[in-house]
Amino acid sequence: MSTGRHIRHLAGETIIYGIPGTVNRFIAIFLVPLYTRVFSPADYGVYGTLTSLTQLLGTFVVLGLDNASARWFYDTEDTGRRKSVIASWFWCQFLVSVVLALGLNLLAVPIARLLLGSADYAVPLRLALWVIPLMAFGRVLGNWMRYRRMPWMNVAYSVAASLAVVTGIILLVVVFQKGLAGLYQGQLLGWGITALAAVALFSSWIHPRHFSWKLLREMFAFGLPLVPAGLASWVTASSDRVLMTMFRGATENGIYYAAVQISLGMALLTSAFQLAWGPFAFSILNEPGSPRVYSKVFSLYAFLGCWLALGMSLFAPLLLFIFTTPKYYGAASCVPFLVFGNLAMTATYI
Structure with missing residues (x-):
């Protein structure tokens, strides 16, 4: 297959995988005016920190x-072994998530006091921790669909999951007025429903009989060295909200988080590209022209991404004017740094 045809194929999948991101961005934009009116800046800042x-x-x-499963999935054409790859990953992530949530729930009060500024936020913290195990279902299912090149099914599930979560949030926050705790109760409701849907869709792939300790150890040899890199990426991309709350207070972090939400529009490009890139890159790994394809993709990504980041930076004041209240307008000065940082972060995946 020619370089041009490879790039057109990748562009097509990027557009398809970008649909859930687009929906999520519209949902995020819809929720920003809601959050900034229902919650105090301090509560909104705590929400940003918990996120x-x-x-x-x-x-x-x-x-x-997630990275190891892609490598092992494409290493074999045997369906049974592929099921072992998916099942081993799912059960490992789910059980580790449950154990971690249990342990941190016991320490919720001191953690809330240290990172959120008040022990009063221990309840939202506890609820947020239980969202993590439920998200394992959607994460593994989404990758399974991408590995099998099922983009439209992935889009349908992702959009349905987003709508379920936002419906739960609106129900608990607006209708029942449960406050910040209600936001996470709504997330638990939405993610619980999508977890049940995930089980219905690929239960045969995550059945415990497919779990393999031997295969999991092999995957750990590939995946565990990548964990520090993932944590370092979090430090670069998301630790700012934790540090802002610890050193400047939850109220100031709430204002800053408005800039973070506006800058996430950059994910319309980066998240869709990142989702499509991994399976695509591995699928052409052994083709003779793959290095040239990788090089061309990077050049196109940098060119288009820089123009998008520049546009978002210029229009940030207008976006804040439309979607927030005057107390958030000062956040516009942060947007250029955030959007170009997001662009550079995703470039490391190529």
Whole structure:
């Protein structure tokens, strides 16, 4: 297959995989005015910090098996062994998530006091921790669909999951007025429903009989060395919210988090590309022209990404004017640093 045809194929899958990201961005934009009016800046800042912490823990519990599973999945054409790859990853991530959530729940009060500024936030923290095991279902299912080149099914599931979660949030926060705790109760409701749907879709692939300790150890040899890199990426991309809350307070972090939410529009490019890139890159690994394809893709990514980041930086004040209140307008100065940082972070995956 020619270089041009490879790139057109990758572009097509990037557009398809970008649909859930686009939906999520619209949902995020829809929720920003809601959050900034229902929650105080301090509560909104705590929400941003808890989001960052769950991202950190979510990165850790994967143990690099998302990358390892792609390598082992494409190493064989045997369906039974491929099922062992998926099942071993799923059960490892799910059980590690449950154990971690149990342990940190016991320490919720001191953690809330240290990282969130008040022990009053221990309840939202506990609820947020239980979201992590439920997200294992969607994460493994999404990768399984990408490995099998089922982009439209992946899109349908991802969009349905997003709508289920946002419906749960609106129900608990707006209708029942449960506050910040209700936000995470809504997430638990939504992710619980999507977890049941995931089991219905690929239960035969994650049946415990397919679990293999031997295969898991082999995958660990590939995946575990990548964990520090994932944690380092979190430090670069998301630790700012934790540090802002610890050193400047939850209220100031709430204002800063508005800039973070606006800058996430950059994910319309980067997240879709990242999802499509991994399986695509591995699928042409042994073809003679693959190095040239990789080089061309990087050049196109840098060119298009820089123009998008520049546009978002210029229009940040307008976006904040439309979707927030005057107390958040000062966040516009942070947007250029965030969008170009996001662009550079994703470039490391190529």
